[in-house]
Amino acid sequence: MKKFFTLNYEIITVIIVFLLYTLTVSKSTISLDNGQLAATSYFLGIPHPPGYPLFTIIGFIFSHLPLPLRVIEKLNILSSIYSAIALFFLLKTLKILIDELDSNNISHYNLFVQRKLTETEKIILILLGGLVFAFSKTFWSQSTNYEVYSLNILLISALTFYSLKAFSIEKNFSLSAYSHNKIWLIVFIIFGLILTNHLASSIVIIPLLYIYFLNYNPQKLTRLLSLLILSSLVAIIFYSYIFIRGSMDIIVGFGHPRNIIETFEHITGKIYQQLFLKSIEDFFNNIYFFFSSLIFHFDKLDFNSSEFNLNILFAIPGFIGLYFLHRKIFYFFFISLFLFVLLPSLYGISDIDSYYIPAYFVISIIITSGFYLIIKLSEKRSVKNLLIVLFSVLITLQFIFNFNRVDQSENFMNEDYFKNITKNLEPESRLVNSSSMLHSLSLYFQLVEGFKPDIVMLTYPLINTKWYINQTNKIYGKGKKIILDENQSTDINFADGQYYFTIEMGLKIFKGEIKIPENFELIPYGLTFKLVQLGTYVEQKNDMYDVRFPTQNFQTKYELNEIIKEMLILRINYETNHNRKDKADELKKIFLSKYSIEEFPHYLQ
Template sequence: MKKSRLPSTRPATLTLLALCSLVIILAASYAQTLAPDLTWANAGADGGDLITAAATRGVPHPSGYPLYLLLARLFQAIPWGTLAWRTNLMSAVFAVLAVTLLFRHVERSFDCPSAWLTALLFGLSPLLWSQAVITEVYSLHVFLAGALLYCYRFVAPSPKNSFFEGTLLGLAAGNHLTILILAPILLWKGGGKAKLFRLSGMLAGIGIYGVLPLHARSGSPVNWGNPVTLQNLFWLVSGSLYQPRLGNLSMIEIVERLRGWAGILLNQFSAVGVLVGFYGLLSPVMASQRKVTLWIFFAFSLFSVLYATPDSYLYLLPAMLVFAWWIGGGLYEIKASFLQKFPQTLKIALFSLIALTLWLRAMFVTLPQVNASQDDRAVEFAEEVLSQAPPEAILVADTDREVFTIWYFHFALGTRPDVRIVAEGLLPFEWYQQTLHSTYPDLRLPSQGQATVATLLMLNADRAVCLLNDTGKPHLTCTGYR
């Protein structure tokens, strides 16, 4: 009588080892290049606003990012490192988790070797890596996009699961509203009951925006829109301040942005990777997911191209995630169609060569582009400004880099509590004047119709006035100092 044999655990063990090796490589790469403090690297000017809002229970720039605030607050409780480093670490963690999800997605769809190479390529791509080492919302954004796609692909249909998927979508909208591009795909999945449960879950998840009115009442000096009324909350969440930028482009600018989009795609994956990706898209293994992935890829790409801001290319991250999925399909199809009869040793050698090529490209091409560990421009700027500012001076900041950097050092770290920070571009807004009044009761403010820097300075003529300059030296120019 033959003894029954237990099922082999070797494939599961190899998959786990592959995943662990991937996490170690990415964690080491991100740790090596993580910004140690506040940084302006990699389009990270918003970092000071986000860190300060989370630390002071405030409200950052539209759309408010309530999910991000709550999670950032948890990371800021870590008892070591600078406040900015702790928040930067959050980006690295969610970038690793996003790549982990991609690995599992491709591994379950195709096989482990294709998944490992795909995940390594995406994890070390310039766009994701650049956002993994600074404070921004995009690492969390791409992780949530990956989680939603994983649920769409692999979670079994049931009322409970449908409600969970909808709730996850709603919560994800609490980090970045463009995630709602996925709503038609997720809400349309399944029958009538599943759609109803998913919609109910989404509405419940979106309720996270209720955090913002609570934060607005906390007395934080960062309180965009003061969203204590429905009108103010809608202004903040809808991004009314930025809506004129959508589509505000000439045809020449659109063509230039399309060229830039193509360049970014090539920069992420190389020409070979792009060819493999399109081969995967057109291959039979992607047939069932072709329409869904095309919608995601082109919808996020179109929004990125048409949104007239210098950093709109960051909205491409979910599109790049989908393209990486195509690459995984392409690698699997190439292996199945052309390498099936190759000796195992040759397959291993080819796999190792590709992995080594990806690593060398990352170390010698990508790392210098995204390395934020040596960027001390924001710290140097703030230290010079705050060390040289006269006592009780009014510091007038204009650009996002100036405003958010000084907010971080002044409000979050408590540096130079005697000075008064004024964001010139926000002065015309009533909510900002209200925030200034509650933050600095001794500051004399103009009426709303006269809310200019000149009027403000005239009303506070007894104080020195300093203009900030983040692009050249000196960073601080003061008048009226006695």
């Protein structure tokens, strides 16, 4: 049994961790782009820039597997699979690292070098280091929903492993072995795949070139061009998917590029250039966010900070030990960490935490180096055993706290919100929103699951773009829903159907930013505003305020909770003004079941 585990510990660990991931995986859509990515994968469409062709193609295949699950559940599980495979490559990387550290003969550390670890001790350290990353908060949270970040870190993890493997083979055998070393081919193919998934990760080319040239050979310089061409060809082959699908009559396609120029602009993310370093203040705010994420706390429901819990403390001896014991590998990981922190910090986006996952990946390797150094410095077997128990306890604590922080198995908040605002709307009515999240949710629930497909969802920030107009008209089908003028701007035709507005759009109308027809007004209707003639009373059902919130404290949870509270107050006031005291009292009971009496306005009591 021991021999079997020794030979297969990576696979066994990955399977166990994957099964643990399935306990926390979401059964619905939870992230900003979750619904859009699921819909574009299911219909083989084109997601938002840079297009994620590899991600989309794999998602298409997986979403059509005959499994007894919703499409979104299958795709969320796919992210768990990506994360588990990323862990596999990390374990392989840690094995190379610990073997390198343990075999690196440094003359001025003779006593240290003489203390070789046993194979069992090495395996334990590898497993502990792998679990530090497996149960890190942000990486684990990305395994719960269908997003691009799990596949991204899988590719980075694989590239790191094969890079170190190639370096180790060249160092431990001979430089002449390079001509027979085909591993660099694998490395640069993986780099090409990285380019097809998340362009921000292309920065990995810098540490890759560093380790590539560590064991220098003149052949390497001449062969580098062919390897880079290989990476480019891999990327071009997959990105040709965007051009090919863009030229077809696809159902869902962000931007819908139809020629080479539009395809290039989509791949390079031209539309997102405004998000790149708005100010130096944003940069330092992101840097602060990253370092504060490493601070530990013990609130199981607070998603902020505490990435590694107390295990982050071992990063300090990890840096020191790696620097003195293997400087070449130290610089490889130091360069990687520096760039994985620097580049994401230049972006002004809401999900910046996920951009730092490659940095957390490197930090987990540094923490493992800290475990190694402390064990190596311990002479007595009893002390080593005690330290291993301590490391195991700390990782168990990290698991317990982060399990509660990332568990999305009962999170239906976004799904409930979308269904509550649409379920009682008349067929073919228009719901105008300004939220990319609602746009994403509508693509999934209306197109993939067929929920209220006759409600025309109009996302106002996109309403003057040709591709969005064409897509909207195609989806809802019955004639043109949006009319373009000769200046390529749009105007909402309020006479072509019943209109509803989300609370954000309602505020724009109240501020005069959007004009509505004379003799019309907005009235609160569930979680939306309905456009009606002045003085009209409209009844509503009171089943539009029930949302299953997660236990964790997320910003979106707070925002949605405030929307429900505000819309309930407005509807109670509306019923009161129309002398519908019975209706107002019913809504007040709903309000008090969700909020305290102190939050209820005095003028309505």
